[in-house]
Amino acid sequence: MGEFKALPWTRGADEIKQALLSVRCLAGQTQIAKVLSHALSETRTSKVNALVFVGDCIEEDPDLLGALAGKLGILNLPLFIFQEGNNPQVGNIFSQLATLSGGAYCQFDQGSAKQLGQLLAAVAVYAAGGKTALKSNLLSMDASVQRLLQQLK
Template identity: 80%
Template sequence: MTSKLPDKKSNAQDIQAFIGKVHNAPLVPSLNKGRLIFAMDATASREHCWDMASHQHAAMFVEADKVSALSVQLCYYRGFAEFKALPWTQGADAIKQALLSVRCLAGKTQIGKVLVHALNETRTSKVNALVFVGDCVEENPDSLNVLAGQLRILNLPLFIFQEGKSRKVARIFSQLASLSGGAHCQFDEGSAKELGQLLAAVAVYAAGGKPALQNNLLSNNTNVQRLLQQIT
């Protein structure tokens, strides 16, 4: 999705009302807790706002933790071909500490490694959703599209949160998300709360699928409705 998030001034009251609903939203009934991979671009292009972004990402899991129990694996790439996948964990506090411990290093994007890792993980034990946060693509889009198509075959949707407003990057990210059956949206420095709500929606999806999200109070939010429209 390439459309901008709603104007903060005009939607301030709606957002506050929605936050109240999120606090009271029921857990999604599920025989198994959802499993979600959260992957980040930790290269130098994000360093100028990394502290803000890290706290944003942590806030996303605080919101998600209010509506659904998840097992989460944090992944990131940075530097010279450095890619790390941390152990699976549960609870917003543990995820927050892991997020805030990551620092940026100059290097090229490694989105392909993220997708290959997610494919390998779900072949071993089902992963319900893959979230990626980044601002740049330096790899061959066609190669990434092939991997995104494989995610679709394994029913593992990719949810891409794009930092910044690059139209070229948005086109590539949107294509990847679409091929996987997931969704794409853009954010900026003022989008922390909206991001938290969107990740909460992804958490509900990971725990109970699209029907669970459609039946949850989260689905009343405009941003979440846009996310739902993209999921296939």
């Protein structure tokens, strides 16, 4: 309960994949504020180009999360939020958080592993080369990636 764990930064896709495969979700309240606070701390130490959050609910104070997302925006750290499921209240808050940070929001369903893969690849391209790189990448032809591009400033 209340656990938050940050793994060391990595540059290799295989290392990231192994780290993600070790993640296990258990019952308990969301830890979004901890994630955003950690990202703020990290980007103050060393430039972070993008933050990805995948989730399905929010059990925390939306105003607190909004303040943290706004601080991410001030530091030019865009938050890319991918919502699993279709809860409209959660989607509204996730969308606001993404906007406050200068990032983007997209919803997907549980059967959309391919779509999530496309979105994560698009964020990697964005983190490496910005909006221009993403626009010129073949991924930009995907409809969900187009929605991300439209939201980026």
